[in-house]
Amino acid sequence: MADASSRPLHVVILAAGQGTRMRSDLPKVLHPLAGRPLLRHVVDTALGLGPAAVHVVHGHGGDRVRSALADVPVTWVEQGEQLGTGHAVQQALPAIPDDASVLVLYGDVPLVRAETMTNLVAAAADGAAVLTTELADPGGYGRVIRDADGSVARIVEDKDATPDERAVRETNTGLMAAPAGRLRGWLARCGNDNVQGEYYLTDVVALARSDGEAVHAAVAADPEEVAGVNDRVQLQTAERAYQYRQAQELMRAGLGLVDAGRFDLRGSLAFGRDCSIDVGVVLEGRVVLGDGVSIGPYSVLRDTVVEDGATVDSHTIAEQAHIGAGAQVGPYARLRPGTELRAGARVGNFVETKKAVIGPGSKVNHLSYIGDAELGRDVNVGAGTITCNYDGSEKHRTVIEDGAFIGSDSQLVAPVRVGAGAFLGAGTTLTRDTEPESLTVTRAPQRSVPGWARRRRE
The missing domain is CATH 2.160.10.10 (Hexapeptide repeat proteins)
Structure with a gap:
């Protein structure tokens, strides 16, 4: 098995969401943070890793998104129908060789540091890895349940968790890394038998475990670093966090x-x-x-x-x-x-x-x-x-x-x-x-x- 550092790195950034909670005609990932679009922050940090390629999956307002980042060296991938995060990653996979490492990021999670991204890729040296963080109040978030050896056993949604599982403060951020070939196979087996009728990237965890493979976790020590932006309140929170960091x-x-x-x-x-x-x-x-x-x-x-x-x-x-x-x-x-x-x-x-x-x-x-x-x-x-x-x-x-x-x-x-x-x-x-x-x-x-x-x- 090749070490993750020896494999070419392909970064997939999911940026197809409509962002209806922003209540704006501007695509969510183009809303400014410290004078730059949210998506630009993620792309710039990803490019700093020296990847073989960065693939941006877009949907809503795709022309405006491409135009706003016309000067950056990325590959644009259109997700014609928004059928979930797993489906979005699948749109980028045809351009990614099986021997690559894939890092999945989100265009509305702008504060992730390069060091955290690198740690997540390293954790996926021999299989899938998810990025987690601990929250003082994890209510509403999927809990990360670990095995005795520290690997990830499963991710349990808040509504489905038992009282003991709800007491767990480690939560899933949604960011993931995996070898491209195996990720391709797991996503091909994902189903959409859920309320939303969508294909979820998080289902990869269960599929990997069903194949007898370990799923590892990298931990983001600062929850602000992995906070998503879904409305203008969260955008303002991210702005202040970013400015204070600077x-x-x-x-x-x-x-x-x-x-x-x-x-x-x-x-x-x-x-x-x-x-x-x-x-x-x-x-x-x-x-x-x-x-x-x-x-x-x-x-x-x-x-x-x-x-x-x-x-x-x-x-x-x-x-x-x-x-x-x-x-x-x-x-x-x-x-x-x-x-x-x-x-x-x-x-x-x-x-x-x-x-x-x-x-x-x-x-x-x-x-x-x-x-x-x-x-x-x-x-x-x-x-x-x-x-x-x-x-x-x-x-x-x-x-x-x-x-x-x-x-x-x-x-x-x-x-x-x-x-x-x-x-x-x-x-x-x-x-x-x-x-x-x-x-x-x-x-x-x-x-x-x-x-x-x-x-x-x-």
Whole structure:
């Protein structure tokens, strides 16, 4: 008998269920967990085992499921009629050689670790193996009844269990591994003489035992790891479990989190030393933090780089942005795609930027919109300033050279350039380039009419 590790591994992922309890038009396995579909989590972990092939059995919403995972190297298998888990596995078996090991996973059980999958495959070295776990309250779950030698004697459904069997806390997760040739034979003998009229994968246990073969068990120590997602409550539970798992791994690697229970990573995070992340922060896509970075509460960073010593204050949103060393952002700032803050730059409260370079030491502190713009070194932009970058059909660029001062409530109508060291008076509407070191004021001269208010009242 070949050792399981020497046999090619084929993974079969069952993802054909309709998920009616989700009460959604979206196929259940496509509901997001940490920003990725449930099924994607299972596929990615399975691919990490280096299998010969991964076969995904789909049914409900098959076109959407295939489209959502079009970039992953899997074999798609359609289950035209949902006739049970045993029938689903049978649909994939024609593409699997008899000398392979088969690992059966579920597209709605997203938190299974690679180590657990490996242990289950190893347990199936000389026959079938099931994955079990112990529950504090096993009510409603099938109980795993073992022989004196520790092998699995049978799986008893809760409704069919005796009082002694109901006292057993070890339950069946539904995940299984077996040599492909024998699994093929057992499934061919499965019947559907049950209330649902379906062919159950769990019947393999009884069939193997009737052939005189042992059925082994691998145990998942953490019940959360093997919890299925059948409704939105369970989806939320899985989300928090996954996020907490990530948070613990990141903290062990040195990341400072104020509260691991209020942290969400929906992508990847690379970070340096002494980084601190406050509560309610959401990181999406690829986020990179340098040394000594501080992220304030309830901020969202998406595909963003934050360099050493930068501070992102509360309620800031940054997407496809680059925040330079020692820069300060927020609170309540929005950095849209293409924003680049150079070292020591400052973008303050209620400022929005887009495709903008804010030069070293430059400041845009309050209530401004800077879009399609390039600011040089040590530029000061006053409150209420707008770069008018869109003329109704095309975008145009604004350039503000080193040391310029832009007075509050100014409008810079692009394309336009402000020369180095130039000043714009408050309320200026700039439509032409300015000379360096010049003062430009476009507001009308102030005029006061004495007694006007009194006469109006009379």
